[in-house]
Amino acid sequence: MVIVKCDRLKKRFFGRAGIVKAVDDVSLEIERAEAFGLVGESGCGKTTLGKIILGVLKPDSGNVILGTKKMQVIFQSSYNSLDPKMNISDILSEGLIIKGTGQGEIKRKVEAALDLVKLPKEALKKYPHQFSGGERQRIAVGRAVLTDPEFIVCDEPVSSLDVTIQLQILNLLKEIQKRFGITYLFISHDLRVIKFMCNRLAVMRYGKVLETGPVDYIYSNPSHPYTRSLLSSHFYDIIKNDASLKL
Amino acid sequence: MQEFVKNKMAVAASLFILLILIAAILAPVAATCDPSATDSRSVLTPPSKEHILGTDRLGRDIFSRTVYGARISLFIGFIAIGMAVLIGIFIGAMAGYYGGSIDTILMRFVDTMLCFPTIFLILAVISLLGPSIFNIMIVIGATNWMGIARLVRAQVLTLKERDFVAASKVMGAKDSWIILRHLIPNAIGPVLVSATLGIGGAILVESALSFLGIGVQPPTPSWGNILMDGRSTLGVAWWLTVFPGLFILFTVLSYNILGEALRDIAEPRLKR
Amino acid sequence: MKLHVNILEVKNLKIYFHTSDGIVKAVEDISFEIEKGKVFGIVGESGSGKTLTAVSILKLISWPGKIMGGKILFNETDLLTMDEKALNNIRGSKISLVFQEPASSFNPVFTIGEQIVETVLTHQGVSRSKAKEITFEYLKRCRIEEVKKTFYDYPHQLSGGTKQRAMIAMALVNSPELIILDEPTTALDATIQVQILDLLDEIIHKENLSILFISHNFGIIARMCGRVAVMHKGKIVECRDTKSLLINPKEQYTISLLESVKALSW
Helix, strand or coil: CEEEEEEEEEEEEEECCEEEEEEEEEEEEEECCCEEEEECCCCCCHHHHHHHHHCCCCCCEEEEEECCCCEEEECCCHHHHCCCCCCHHHHHHHHHHHHCCCHHHHHHHHHHHHHHCCCCHHHHHCCHHHCCHHHHHHHHHHHHHHCCCCEEEEECCCCCCCHHHHHHHHHHHHHHHHHHCCEEEEEECCHHHHHHHCCEEEEEECCEEEEEEEHHHHHHCCCCHHHHHHHHCCCCCCCCCHHHCCC | CHHHHHCHHHHHHHHHHHHHHHHHHCHHHHCCCCCCCCCCCCCCCCCCCCCCCCECCCCCEHHHHHHHHHHHHHHHHHHHHHHHHHHHHHHHHHHHHHCHHHHHHHHHHHHHHHHCCHHHHHHHHHHHHCCCHHHHHHHHHHCCCHHHHHHHHHHHHHHCCCHHHHHHHHCCCCHHHHHHHHHHHHHHHHHHHHHHHHHHHHHHHHHHHHHCCCCCCCCCCCHHHHHHHHHCCCCCCCHHHHHHHHHHHHHHHHHHHHHHHHHHHHHHHHHC | CCCCCEEEEEEEEEEEEEECCEEEEEEEEEEEEEECCCEEEEEECCCCCHHHHHHHCCCCCCCCEEEEEEEEEECCEEHHHCCHHHHHHHECCCEEEECCCHHHHCCCCCCHHHHHHHHHHHHHCCCHHHHHHHHHHHHHHCCCCCHHHHHHCCHHHCCHHHHHHHHHHHHHCCCCCEEEEECCCCCCCHHHHHHHHHHHHHHHHHHCCCEEEEECCHHHHHHHCCEEEEEECCEEEEEEEHHHHHHCCCCHHHHHHHHHHHHCCC
16 A cells, blocks of 8 residues: 655755756655665755655645655754754654643653653653764654654664664664554665665665665666665675675 | 853843842832932932932932832833844744745845934934833834844744754644744844843933933933933032943943853854 | 884873863773784774874864873874974874865865965975976876866865865875874765775775774774774774674674674675
8 A cells, every 4th residue: 555655746946056956757656564765865855855745845846645644754963853942851742732632641652652762751851962862863763653653754864873873773763663563764875774674765866766676676686877886885884794804 | 051150240240230130129128218309408418328329409319219210221121122022033033934025025124124223213203202111112122123133033044944843844833833932942042142232222222312301201210310410410419420320331231241141151052 | 123113103092071070081091003004993983082082193182172191102203292393294294184074174265286285385395386296196196087177176166075085185195104084984975985985995005005094984994904993982992903803803892883783784
């Protein structure tokens, strides 16, 4: 069952260097309960596409058909994505207050979410700057999960974190997906993260989708030369087993 | 906070402001005499044990008048700037958040307001509506909000691009929620700095207007009209002008020092 | 004659930060040495003190950070006891530094060429035309395609990758004895990153350079460096030749770090 369907989306920006086609004729479908990866380098339009799907940006043409209204988002820089003037309790309960949820239920849900992302109760009275990057990202995950979403856009959720913390957050996201059957759109420049999280992916460059398919298939049979160069660019990053090293 | 405590000038300034504030609030207790009680036996007496700042030509106690004057002057300063802050935040937040033609219209209005020479605008309005404490507050407030509006607009322009605003939108927040819960709380720091500096300015304007006779009307004492009262007898009774003048000087100076200290504290946090 | 010559020996280095909340021991008693003609890596997560260690070698630490003790022996002379004038002779000529952010490493108001020529003139005592010649040669050596155009470009006119190539050219131009690379590719896109790393790999081996390579990326360190130190919370956890460290990590921290890297590999 399709939960998100993008049909011929286009979005242009007017910059100093002229018109930038951030999203140029993109169509894709995301199935319910899958983790769909969107891969590309900086400026390829992946974040813009994510914001269009979320409804934060309006496309110039084309449309997005959504199978759910319960959407959430987790951004890259967790410092930017949490209001520095709000304490964690306010940050977590924001979505519920907007929906008009009752006090008792808010309290119960906030505590459950805190438990889910493995943060202590004392965290509620603190402010974002009092946490490490990984903890802040846990808070962002908690906020996203609180409103019982069916679809979450994760925009580079781990790219500013250390590798051990990356793994913790990714495992947390996986666990949440398993438990609640959430659909992810996973935006990343890092093919390692996509490989770890996703079952299908789309490769983007200059606002266009170059190829789409199952992760395992594309990683072993990339059809587009750009996908190939992207895959080989991780040569230095990965350590698979000790024998594969050229030392 | 530690930074603030280290700044000795700022601490001294806040203590002075606090002192004046307490004196103003507790004026009936603090004042040694009734500020409007005349005493024909002690006219124009220099500072003494009985009248520590001397008396004026009607025999009224200058210290008591200054304390009651502080009430009026500070009240006008606070309310006028409070008004300016509210108008400035409203206009600035609207212009910054909605952008486009709303921004253009509001900001051209700000430019137009800035083009008027403020003091003449005030003179014109007062001569039209007549001098009263209420009118003075309104007119000072209405001519001091433009800087704050620009400040808020600039803050909002960058704040609204931050991810927590997008996250809030995704959760279905209305514009009013985003403006009130996210944008204004994050923009308020520099506004408070600007407002603190503005209070000093407002007190000065009030004093100037009262001095010119179109501000607070006698017999209500304000620092400006105490100063004016003393003008005619400046040659024989220096205390009539020097003491209220010093109060104005130190109060305005204190607000400026405090404002600048607050800015020093607020700005590194903005960078972070 | 000694078989192994150490170009750099860091002994018991301590760097503390004096904050209003007290002293933070950012680097606590670390020692390592870099052999001449070898690539030495420091790997660690953010806040481990690795960058601080790198900049302390040229004494580029400013208050509230302070070097509280230890020795930094460069060709057997202690850099920490040297005066500023002598240090300035070493900075940029005998030891050079490449930072993470190519955008902030160049001065935006001068062309790339002018800035490289200037470093040549400061340290080599050659004529301006000779310096220009040298600059062209090094830009070419760093595989910059349009050398002439790049020479006359301002930093903002270059792509991130080209800027970092130019930065490497500037680091090489005075034939330094030691080059410190501090996360030289972290700010770049993956496809550009691999190009820069390939270039570094090639230059390092062709010219037999002595390198201190700092990175948070274990994979990069593993492929670039013969010996590696793992830093964590201001201390060196483990320091050995890369191969034996990878095959047989001894400390718990190294093991968990490697596990994370491997879990994210394919």
